[in-house]
Amino acid sequence: MTYKYEIKNQDSFKLKDIFDCGQCFRWNQMNDDTYQGVIFSYVVNVTQHNNNITFKGVTNCKNEDQKSFKTMIKDYFDLDTNYEEYKNKLSQVDQNMKDAISFGSGIRILRQDLFETIISFIISANNNIPRIKKIIERMCEAYGDEINYDGKMYYTFPTIEKLSCASESDLRKLGMGFRDKYIFNTVKKLQQIEINEFKNKSTEEISQLLQTLDGIAEKVSNFILLFSSLHRLDVFPIDVWVRRLMNGLYFHKENEKDLKNKEIMKVADDKFGKLKGLAQQYLFYQIREQ
DNA sequence: GTCCAGGGAATCA
């Protein structure tokens, strides 16, 4: 099925910025103006020509229709949100932020599946993005459902039930390394928790709940809060890159180890306020690409 | 061979 969407300002939707800014792991560039990925039970192909964006989807699910596809796409890509307002507000903070926004002007924070985000960012621990993507693809191939798109096989992200069939050793074989038991223990625990009820809770409450799961501490919990359907734009995940760039921009400490997360968090909150998660993403994307 | 990656848990002071 196909959904065509006309964006008001084409500068607030750019495929490369959205998919290569580090928030997601299952989208890949096909050619200059096409990206392809798997979300929920769909293989989705996205192309953009100026203001016109076309989403093509194929699913293995029977009772899916055009309307539910459209609803899913609008939600996933956060299409009802005006990012120009966000960018205008953040641009007033300082020249650093203005430059970062100018560089990654087409970024949108996706509302990704909560379970997928939890598992993906546990795998991200002390890892690099290309390798994280490979591990996730192998996991999907082993435990997801097949979807045939243009004669090629794609795989959905595993359900909790499917992934619970994997032993620690099975997970180790996918290349997860020491993270195998984190995934194993967390999947087992998630079978007993209703994570869909998280969305009604406060950010602080969800953060505490997430951190009871194996492999999740403050950093990963913030990634999940920001990049999943929980969509909390006011958290500020501090990874090695963000720490590095925040020191370079605002602290200039000779030894980066002397910089405490609390100090970074305070500056981020003072400067970027409720949009600090989005601000973090503009900054991260800029430093990674340059 | 060494260093590093969108860190967390265990251990020890």
Add this chain to the structure above:
DNA sequence: TGATTCCATGGA
């Protein structure tokens, strides 16, 4: 509470 150390893996 705060600092160290270990944890697999693969690419540079």
